[in-house]
Amino acid sequence: MPNSESQPALIQPKAKINYIDHLKVVLTMLVILHHTFIAYGAPGGWYYSQKTTIAGAIVPMTAFVSVNQAFFMGFFFFLSALFVPSSYDKKGPVKFITDRLVRLGIPLLFYSFVLSPVLSFIPYKWAEGQNITYLQYLGGFHPWVDFGVLWFVAALLVFTLLYVLYRVAVTPLAKVVKLPTVTTILLFAVIIGLISFTVRIVFPVGWVLKPLGFQLGHFPQYIALFILGLIAARSKWLNDVKYEPGKLMRTMAICLVVIGFPLFFVVETVLNFPGDWFIGGIHWQSAWYAIWEQLVGFTIITALLCIGKHRWNKPSVFLNDLSRSTFAVYIFHPLVVISLTVALSGWALEPALKLLIVAPLAVAGSFLLGLILVKIPGVNKII
Numbered sequence: 001m002p003n004s005e006s007q008p009a010l011i012q013p014k015a016k017i018n019y020i021d022h023l024k025v026v027l028t029m030l031v032i033l034h035h036t037f038i039a040y041g042a043p044g045g046w047y048y049s050q051k052t053t054i055a056g057a058i059v060p061m062t063a064f065v066s067v068n069q070a071f072f073m074g075f076f077f078f079l080s081a082l083f084v085p086s087s088y089d090k091k092g093p094v095k096f097i098t099d100r101l102v103r104l105g106i107p108l109l110f111y112s113f114v115l116s117p118v119l120s121f122i123p124y125k126w127a128e129g130q131n132i133t134y135l136q137y138l139g140g141f142h143p144w145v146d147f148g149v150l151w152f153v154a155a156l157l158v159f160t161l162l163y164v165l166y167r168v169a170v171t172p173l174a175k176v177v178k179l180p181t182v183t184t185i186l187l188f189a190v191i192i193g194l195i196s197f198t199v200r201i202v203f204p205v206g207w208v209l210k211p212l213g214f215q216l217g218h219f220p221q222y223i224a225l226f227i228l229g230l231i232a233a234r235s236k237w238l239n240d241v242k243y244e245p246g247k248l249m250r251t252m253a254i255c256l257v258v259i260g261f262p263l264f265f266v267v268e269t270v271l272n273f274p275g276d277w278f279i280g281g282i283h284w285q286s287a288w289y290a291i292w293e294q295l296v297g298f299t300i301i302t303a304l305l306c307i308g309k310h311r312w313n314k315p316s317v318f319l320n321d322l323s324r325s326t327f328a329v330y331i332f333h334p335l336v337v338i339s340l341t342v343a344l345s346g347w348a349l350e351p352a353l354k355l356l357i358v359a360p361l362a363v364a365g366s367f368l369l370g371l372i373l374v375k376i377p378g379v380n381k382i383i
Contacts, residue, residue, distance in 0.1 A: 017238065018315050019308035020079060021323035026304075027072050027079075028326040029363050032333045034068045035149070036362050037061050039341050040355040044206075047338050048123035050351045057352035063261050069218070071297035073152060074225040078301065080156055081229025082238070084163060093164055104157040106382050107331055108150055115335065116146045122338050127345045143211055149334055151213030159226045177235045182245050182302075186252075188224075189298035193291030195220040200290060204280020217280065221297060238309065246306025253299040260292055325370030328383040332373065333366040340365070 038044040041052035042061035052058060088096045121137050124130050147154050180188070196217065203216040232238065267285075268275060277283040340358045347354070374380045 017313075018320070019313040020082075020238075022312050022316070022319050023075075023304060023308055024079065024326045025319055025322045027075060028329050028333075030068050030072050031149075031330060032337065032363050032366050033359055034065055034072070035334065035337050036341075036355065036359045037065050039337065040351045040358070047119050047334065048127055048341055048345075050341065050345060050354070052351040052355075054350070054352055057355075059265065061352075061355075063257070066261065066293075067257055067296060067300075070293045071300040073218070074221045074297055075301050075304070076152060077156065077159070077222050078225040078229040078232070081159075081226045082233045084160060085230060085233045088164070088167060093168055097161070097164055100157060100160050103382060104153050104160075107327075108147055108153055108157070111148060111150045111331060112146050113144060115332075116148055117141050119148070119334050119338055123342050123345075127342045145211040147211065147213045150331065151215075152330075154212050155214060155219075155222065156226075159223070163230065175234075177231050179235070179237050179240045182248060185249075185298050185302055186295065189294040190291055192220050192224050192298075193294035194287070196294065197287040197290040200280040200286055201282055204276075204286075206279060221294060225301075238305070241306045241309050243306055243310040246303045246308075246310070249299040250303040250307065253296060253303055256292065256296045256299065260296075264289065264292075321371065322367055325367060325374050328373040328379075329366045329370035331383060332369055333362070336365040336369060337362045 034042075035046055038046045039049045040061070041054075041058050042065040044065060052061075087099075091099065117138060118134075120141070121134055124137065125132065125134075199220055200217045205215065205217045207217060208215055264278065268278075273285065277285040278289040280286055337358075340362055341354075344354055344358060374383065
């Protein structure tokens, strides 16, 4: 079909969007820390954990992962979508799909059939003390289809294929959408919060669609931000973002976290209702949490984009190298986190204190491994 949208998604040259690479590094670090916090006490499931029982540690851990969950994976979808239209325009549907299947499909297969059994075997053998060989373990291993943390890659592949279907079936209009105002963004966040609340009536937070690993309670935001990323690319929003809205959104985000998050514990304690009412079902608490979560997410994302463009856009060889390795880090960081937590499992130390040791080591070790992997010929063509 004729290409009616041949203009690039970003009119700025690569040197002008260094902050996007820098943000990818920050988000990847948060992913590593997120799973490390879960391993030592924050809510959530992980391959191996030693949960602290100290409330003074659990509360800040819970706050950290809750704030992360409000924005970081949705932000990944937004940033990924930014470069989809221009890549499609350049390659066409066949080459675009082929490249995506290689870049996303091969890591999915590798993680599920190669890395996932290893990640499960490490704590089974060395933390639980099971006297068994790896081959014996594989004989009883299940399930073989397990995307683990690569659920994001699976979802991104699905979203991308749906975009291709749209482009093939519909002649897109080169319509420019005006950069949304702060008020529009906040209103949109509330709407996504209400949609999330509705979805969570059936699929509460923590419910997982197996074997894909999708937590459908979070997908309204993921879908919305992927679509917004596509729109932002075509409408060149990144060229127009200003610093002042970012400062305003930063202030709002801080207030929502510092004041808003403790209110959940205060209200729960005073009214004495089950904590599960926050994560799903027909409860006003679930609606409150869902709207708060989206307001936090959209304010943080907007702040990072606006402030990042104007304050974090200086070129850095070191950060560019780290950015190049982020996909490899995302894939392999569970190996580093699990190995560290298992290695320290026999150490008679409070888990909250172990977190202070493991967290920086996990970040450094994951990026070091990622930097090595992207230097390997062949591997660097995929990750």
